[in-house]
Amino acid sequence: MTAETMAEEKARASSWFRALRDEIVAAFEGIEASHAGPGAAGGPGAFDVRETVRTAQDGSDAGGGLMSVMRGGRVFEKVGVNVSTVYGALGEAAQTAMAARKGLPGMAEDPRFWASGISLVAHMQNPHVPAVHMNTRMFWTPHGWWFGGGADLNPCLDYAEDTADFHAVLERHCAPHGQDLYPRYKAWADEYFYIPHRGRARGVGGIFYDDHCSGDWDADFALTQDVGRAFLAAYLPLVARRRDTPWTAEDREAQLVHRGLYAEYNLVYDRGTKFGLSTGHDPDAVLMSLPPLAKWI
């Protein structure tokens, strides 16, 4: 923990999140361009990119980001990739939530914060291709800094092979940072992505972590970078494997109902969504994760 400004670390982290965003966006554009399976006649989807602005309650600048959304692609029905760097003073509610979780004495006296990260949610046209979520971020306050993030797979039609492969890639990318990391962060994802009122997980898990601070910023940043790198390595093979499989009306129905579950999770429980909605971030950017079409029967 440190009370320094950490200007250089912040710049390195936010640049990295932006570079990762560029790499992911390019990879997804490549998938759209190369698609020759179901829906190929429609032509490749393109990202709609716009800057987002966060405004403090007193109207002052509080950061912003870049929201990139592709809608109605041939492979991606809706995918959003957000990067943002936001700062200001934490409101009372956010202070209380953070104090309950972390302690952080001093937050009430000096409630400044800075946060930068990338978040991504993909809802796919083909019900055989799993939906996916990835997010990594650095959080700073004068009283401490930490990293958080993770990725989880949300298939509506389960393939044990896909689940195993996705987890194996995440595990491999965590391994250099400590053998205990993957099992701990997998267990955390199982707990975090659980929907209590439904008594079930929202998907087949992945990894999740928050408040990660070993005291060694470079080491912790390196882990977060590897989690970011793991994403494309874990997900692209699943898209390649499933995107040409034909689907039925029943598969589509299962997909729409599963998306309802996903929306329930995000709106009722997701920490990032709650934080974004309650601290004045652009609601369209915060809620970019919501499915293009969802069903509740």
Next chain:
Amino acid sequence: MTAETMAEEKARASSWFRALRDEIVAAFEGIEASHAGPGAAGGPGAFDVRETVRTAQDGSDAGGGLMSVMRGGRVFEKVGVNVSTVYGALGEAAQTAMAARKGLPGMAEDPRFWASGISLVAHMQNPHVPAVHMNTRMFWTPHGWWFGGGADLNPCLDYAEDTADFHAVLERHCAPHGQDLYPRYKAWADEYFYIPHRGRARGVGGIFYDDHCSGDWDADFALTQDVGRAFLAAYLPLVARRRDTPWTAEDREAQLVHRGLYAEYNLVYDRGTKFGLSTGHDPDAVLMSLPPLAKWI
């Protein structure tokens, strides 16, 4: 306020909610049966009725209700009418929320509660016909009792005439109980059905009240009965007025997007939804309010 069991009052309230449910269900079946406008060829929709069970954490009986849902009707795309009577001990989180709102000293020592009510949400096939919500309930604890409820209109295509007529019927039914009631409860609905993160109301309002306890149970119950009676009187004319109007693909799109907003409101803010999900009620009954199909662009 009273610490009595109020067995008779509870029985009268829950019987009334059940009778109101029967009347509404019959009226909606009548609308389906008589429909000759767009979609008439499909045949009338029917309610799927099932008992719901609420189980306490220790597995003991904690009440239940009757959930009636019509899906894919000719006029109603999805409508749910729930009645439930639930009881037990309030959990710590619910106690805290209630204490923050009402005080209610003694709740920690004797956390028993009893609640009975009716709730209804209708999502319509025709985008010209507004979606609607109605809910009334009696809540009892050893430390006090109160009524709550309301109704609000959620059109995706606004007709000033419909809004004015809906409000006028609510006002007329509130009037015998005090001239100040409608303006106060209309203002409360404007505040309650507001979506802070979108900076807008979810619909065109109606009335909302909670913690209504004048000390005269009969008078307060009579008000709640009149709010219940107001519902069909206010809503049926709007259905009759709009159900035969043809609609376009753009109207349907506006409807699906508006329903996304409705789902956001219910999952993020709605007090009854939060209470239901966090106290172990049947999630399908609590989330019956969610739209059959919704879109986030």
